[in-house]
Amino acid sequence: xxxxxxxxxxxxxxxxxxxxxxxxxxxxxxxxxxxxxxxxxxxxxxxxxxxxxxxxxxxxxxxxxxxxxxxxxxxxxxxxxxxxxxxxxxxxxxxxxxxxxxxxxxxxxxxxxxxxxxxxxxxxxxxxxxxxxxxx
Amino acid sequence: xxxxxxxxxxxxxxxxxxxxxxxxxxxxxxxxxxxxxxxxxxxxxxxxxxxxxxxxxxxxxxxxxxxxxxxxxxxxxxxxxxxxxxxxxxxxxxxxxxxxxxxxxxxxxxxxxxxxxxxxxxxxxxxx
Numbered sequence: 001x002x003x004x005x006x007x008x009x010x011x012x013x014x015x016x017x018x019x020x021x022x023x024x025x026x027x028x029x030x031x032x033x034x035x036x037x038x039x040x041x042x043x044x045x046x047x048x049x050x051x052x053x054x055x056x057x058x059x060x061x062x063x064x065x066x067x068x069x070x071x072x073x074x075x076x077x078x079x080x081x082x083x084x085x086x087x088x089x090x091x092x093x094x095x096x097x098x099x100x101x102x103x104x105x106x107x108x109x110x111x112x113x114x115x116x117x118x119x120x121x122x123x124x125x126x127x128x129x130x131x132x133x134x135x136x
Numbered sequence: 137x138x139x140x141x142x143x144x145x146x147x148x149x150x151x152x153x154x155x156x157x158x159x160x161x162x163x164x165x166x167x168x169x170x171x172x173x174x175x176x177x178x179x180x181x182x183x184x185x186x187x188x189x190x191x192x193x194x195x196x197x198x199x200x201x202x203x204x205x206x207x208x209x210x211x212x213x214x215x216x217x218x219x220x221x222x223x224x225x226x227x228x229x230x231x232x233x234x235x236x237x238x239x240x241x242x243x244x245x246x247x248x249x250x251x252x253x254x255x256x257x258x259x260x261x262x263x264x
Contacts, residue, residue, distance in 0.1 A: 003158060004157055004158050004161045007158065007161045007162050007165050008161050008164070008165055010165055011164065011165030011166075011167075014165075014168075015168075018168075046170075047166070047168055047169040047170065048169060049162075049166050049169050049172045061162050061166075062162070062165050062166075063165045063166050063168075063169050108168065109168075111229070112164075112167050112168055112229070115164050115167070115229055115233055116164060116165060118233070119160075119161045119164055119165075119236065122236070122237075122240050123157060123161070123240075125240075126157075126240055126243055126244065126247075129244065129247055130150075130247060133247060133250060133251060133254070134250075134251065134254040134255075
């Protein structure tokens with residue numbers, strides 16, 4: 001009964017990490033570097049359901065963050081010889097962050113966060129009512 | 137007046153509703169988990185099984201048999217999604233949320249019934 005707070009809470013923390021990474025990606029989207037390896041690359045979380053054992057398969061299971069993957073997309077190459085970080089050929093490499101993708105991710109994460117929060121609120125209400133069962 | 141339980145089927149119904157809340161909360165928490173399959177159980181079948189004392193699972197004829205399912209732990213089934221995602225996730229958050237709302241209303245209904253039953257008994261005990 002009380003594990004619902006755990007389940008929805010794990011959803012909250014997973015989604016807030018996702019929001020955090022989206023913020024980080026957007027903040028670093030204009031980063032440039034002189035070589036393709038040195039530039040920031042977009043980070044995304046990998047979620048996994050927390051059902052490992054038979055017992056938790058029968059019960060509910062929250063979500064956990066398995067890890068954070070850096071995007072393997074190639075950085076954006078730009079010819080900008082005046083840039084202080086440009087290499088010998090006058091090229092700079094910008095972060096491979098796709099702002100449109102990040103915005104879509106942000107909306108999805110905030111919706112999921114809201115729904116988990118709503119679950120917690122509803123369940124808290126129900127539990128409070130259950131606690132006062134038979135009074136008055 | 138008192139059958140096997142004063143509270144009728146609502147005692148078990150409340151337990152099952154609480155368990156279903158857990159299952160639906162799991163679906164909602166995993167709405168973005170790749171490969172996660174949404175699950176639920178047949179509430180009315182499980183409840184009638186619990187009310188008649190018959191679980192849905194395999195019958196254990198030996199003390200060391202593993203209990204497959206009971207009224208407390210109903211057999212979960214995978215949901216048939218209308219729009220499965222490419223990553224294998226079958227949670228449809230809006231539908232899950234609708235079911236969650238329905239489930240919590242039903243929980244409150246059972247709770248209201250239990251409250252009414254308790255106040256009836258109090259009235260009888262108090263002789264008012």
